[in-house]
Each structure stands twice: as structure tokens, then as C-alpha cells.
Amino acid sequence: MIFVVCMRFFSIAGAGRVWANGRRRVLEAGSLMCRVILVLWGALAIYWSNLPWGWMRVLTAVGFVVLGFVLLWRVRSVKGWRIFAGVFVGLLIWWASIRPTHDRVWKIEQGVLPRAVVEGDMVMLNGMRNFDYRTKSDFEVRYEERVVDLAKIKAVDFFISYWKPGPVAHTFVSFVFEDEDTPPVCVSIEARLENGEVYSALASCFKQAELIYVVGEERDIVGSRMGVRGEQVYRYRTRATPEQARRLFVTYLESINELADQPEFYHLLRNNCTVNIDRHASRDGKGSPFDLRLLLNGYVDQFMYEKGVLDTSVPFEELRRRALIDDKVISQETPADFSERIRRELEGQGE
Numbered sequence: 644m645i646f647v648v649c650m651r652f653f654s655i656a657g658a659g660r661v662w663a664n665g666r667r668r669v670l671e672a673g674s675l676m677c678r679v680i681l682v683l684w685g686a687l688a689i690y691w692s693n694l695p696w697g698w699m700r701v702l703t704a705v706g707f708v709v710l711g712f713v714l715l716w717r718v719r720s721v722k723g724w725r726i727f728a729g730v731f732v733g734l735l736i737w738w739a740s741i742r743p744t745h746d747r748v749w750k751i752e753q754g755v756l757p758r759a760v761v762e763g764d765m766v767m768l769n770g771m772r773n774f775d776y777r778t779k780s781d782f783e784v785r786y787e788e789r790v791v792d793l794a795k796i797k798a799v800d801f802f803i804s805y806w807k808p809g810p811v812a813h814t815f816v817s818f819v820f821e822d823e824d825t826p827p828v829c830v831s832i833e834a835r836l837e838n839g840e841v842y843s844a845l846a847s848c849f850k851q852a853e854l855i856y857v858v859g860e861e862r863d864i865v866g867s868r869m870g871v872r873g874e875q876v877y878r879y880r881t882r883a884t885p886e887q888a889r890r891l892f893v894t895y896l897e898s899i900n901e902l903a904d905q906p907e908f909y910h911l912l913r914n915n916c917t918v919n920i921d922r923h924a925s926r927d928g929k930g931s932p933f934d935l936r937l938l939l940n941g942y943v944d945q946f947m948y949e950k951g952v953l954d955t956s957v958p959f960e961e962l963r964r965r966a967l968i969d970d971k972v973i974s975q976e977t978p979a980d981f982s983e984r985i986r987r988e989l990e991g992q993g994e
Contacts, residue, residue, distance in 0.1 A: 681727075682711035685734050691849035693741050707734075743853050743906035748838045755786050757858040758903045759896040764793040766896065768828065772859030779871045791828060795821045796892055799883045801920075801953075803944055804868045805875045810939040811844075813868075814917045817861055817982075818892050826982050829864045830895055831857040832916045834909040844911050852909040856899045862981035870973045877966040878985060879944060879953050894923045917943055 689704040710730065714723035745756065757770035768789045775783040798819040805812045815831035834842055835855035843851065857864060868874040883891065898919075907914060917940040936946040944966070948959045957965075972984040 678711070678715045681731060682708055682715070685711070685731060687845075688734060688738055688849055691846050691851050692737070738850075741850050743850070743908045745853070745906050747853075750836050750838050750840070751784060752782075753833065753835045753855050753857065756903045757856060757899055759899050761893075761896060766791050766793060768858055770858065771828075772857060772863050774859075774863050774867070776863075776867050776871045782867075789828075791820065791825065792822075793889050793892065795825065796889045797821045797885045799881045799888045799891060800827065801879045801881050801944075801947070802865060803877045803879075803941070804865075805941065806872065808875075810941040812941040813874075814920060814940050814943060815864065816920060817865075818888060823983075827861055828892075829859055829861045830899075831859075831864050832919045833857055834915075847909055847911045847915075850908050854902060854907045854909045854914060856895070856902060858899065860982075861985070862979070865968075865985070866973060866981050869968065869970050876968045877944065877963065878968055879947070879962070879966050881947075881952055882954065883952075891923055894926045898923070912938060916940070 686704040686708050689707055690700050692700060692703075694700045694703065707730075711727060714727040752772070752774070755770040755772070757768060760767040760769070768791065771787045771789050773785045773787050775785065796818050800817040800819060802815050802817070803812050804814075813831070813833075815829065817827040817829045819827045833855050834847055834852035836842060836852055840852075846852070865876060865878075869876050909915065912918075915938075917937050921937055934946050936942040944953065944963065945959055947953050948955060948962065954962060968985050972978070972981065978984060
């Protein structure tokens with residue numbers, strides 16, 4: 644009996660030691676991860692900060708990494724943590740002081756911020772883009788004004804454009820009008836880049852690009868992606884009613900004017916094209932709970948299909964096959980009747 648009791652005691656004690664060791668290892672792993680994240684984030688924030696010279700940003704970022712290693716790995720004392728915390732708080736204050744601006748030398752394609760003037764149902768769109776492209780860098784710059792009637796909006800089309808096959812793409816929308824003589828108004832939410840700047844997904848998380856709503860003709864926004872960029876573009880007719888489409892358009896107009904008055908930073912995860920489309924839908928009561936496909940937006944059309952936003956009368960694979968825009972509609976130059984052609988090509992989406 645005593646032997647059995649002793650064996651049970653040692654078994655419990657051994658299990659306790661295993662549990663204690665496991666818990667300690669988990670805490671150590673969590674501590675290591677926190678230290679790595681803090682040092683890595685700080686170094687990247689410095690590297691992509693507003694320091695004027697590249698060599699200064701590199702040296703300062705390397706210095707921060709060395710300081711973090713010494714204080715958090717070599718010293719590993721309360722004093723070391725306090726020193727690092729003070730430096731990190733100072734970095735956060737500096738980071739918070741970096742503000743978005745409209746005052747940069749922008750890429751020509753994003754050089755003009757649109758603005759909307761609303762009087763009743765009539766909307767004057769200023770800065771509407773309608774470029775003619777010969778190559779990616781050779782184009783005729785043309786911004787126009789256009790008056791549209793809110794009461795005549797009948798539908799919303801959703802586009803996905805892939806620069807290469809995969810889980811990430813660009814998404815945007817067009818507002819379609821009852822009057823066939825009124826071309827759709829296309830709105831593309833993008834990272835606004837400086838002239839000569841190349842988009843970087845990681846850099847966009849560190850205040851490296853402002854936000855812009857590009858408002859323009861489909862022959863420009865859609866056609867340039869298909870033509871000179873060689874992207875694969877899909878168009879879906881959503882199931883939004885005319886009333887829902889009008890309310891959605893109004894939320895876009897409000898954001899366009901707000902952005903013209905107050906710049907914002909683009910952010911890969913928090914302020915990108917697809918997340919903002921979903922926010923606009925949410926303001927109209929049609930938003931969705933978070934889904935990973937809102938970030939891996941190359942799959943967002945399947946997500947929208949599952950939510951009933953797209954036509955569900957046919958299987959998704961068939962709908963997607965129909966949604967692909969044939970690049971033959973462009974030929975050598977984007978035709979003036981581009982919008983009509985892509986809708987004539989894509990039939991059977993409940994339109």
C-alpha cells in the first residue's frame with residue numbers, strides 16, 4: 644500500500660515537473676518572439692522612416708538592431724529592458740509624427756486627386772482619368788470632368804486583376820448606368836506612389852505610400868491593366884439593387900472628398916483596395932465578417948460567391964470562366980467602346 648502511494652506521489656511529482664518545464668519553454672519562446680518582433684519592427688520603421696538619406700536610415704536601423712541585441716539578449720536585466728523600452732517609446736513618438744501628405748512629386752498616372760461636387764442627384768466628377776496608352780511609360784495624359792445622375796445608377800460591377808497567378812490581386816469596382824450613352828464610372832483604390840517609386844508590399848506597412856481613389860473610364864483603368872500591363876482581368880456583375888448601388892456610390896464620393904481634404908497612408912493589411920471596398924459595403928449594411936480572403940484577395944471572388952454577392956445560379960467555376968475578359972477586345976489600341984465590348988463578351992452573369 645505504501646509502495647503504491649509512493650509511486651503515485653512520484654508520478655504526480657514527475658508530471659508536475661514536466662508541466663513546469665513545458666510552461667517555462669512556452670514562456671521562453673513567447674519572450675523570444677516578442678523581442679524579435681520589437682527589434683525587427685523598430686529596424687524596419689527606421690529604415691522606411693523620413694530620415695533624408697538612405698545611408699543614414701541603414702546605419703540607424705543597424706544601430707537599433709545592435710542595441711536591441713545587447714540589451715535584450717546579452718544583458719537581459721531589468722535595467723536593460725528599461726533602457727530599450729525608453730528608446731522604443733521614443734521611436735514610437737517619432738513614428739507617430741510622420742504624417743501623410745499630398746505634397747510629393749507623384750507618378751503621372753496618380754498625379755491628380757479626384758473630387759466630387761454633389762447637387763441633389765447630379766454629381767460633377769473632377770479629375771476623371773481617361774489616358775490613352777501606347778506603352779506602360781508612353782501615354783497621353785487626359786483628365787476630364789463628367790456629370791452623372793445618381794438616380795440612373797443601376798448596378799455595380801466588381802473586377803479582379805492579376806499581374807501573375809496567385810493569391811494576391813488588385814480589386815476595384817465600376818458603377819453602371821441605365822442610360823447606355825453614359826459610360827460606367829470606374830473607381831480603383833490604390834497605393835499612391837512617387838515618380839520613380841516601385842510598390843513594395845512590406846514597405847506599404849511602414850508609411851511608404853499614400854492612398855488614392857483613381858476615378859476614370861474603364862478603357863483607361865481596366866484597359867491599361869489588360870493591355871500595356873498584360874494583366875488577367877475578371878469582371879463580375881454583383882447582385883446589388885439599383886438603390887444599393889446608388890448608396891454605395893455615395894459612400895465612395897464621401898471618401899473621395901474626404902481624402903482630397905485629408906491624406907491617408909495606404910497599408911497592405913488595414914487600408915488597401917479590397918478592405919476598403921468591404922468597408923464601403925459595410926457602410927451600406929452589406930459588409931462581411933473578417934475573412935482571410937479579404938487579404939488574400941485573389942480568392943475574394945469565391946468568398947463573394949459564397950456570401951451571395953455574385954450570381955449563384957451557376958457553379959462558381961462556370962461563373963469565373965465567364966468572368967474572364969478576353970484580351971482580344973483590346974487589339975492594338977483600347978477602343979472607345981471598350982465598356983460595351985467587355986459586357987457584350989461577358990454574358991450570363993444575371994445582367
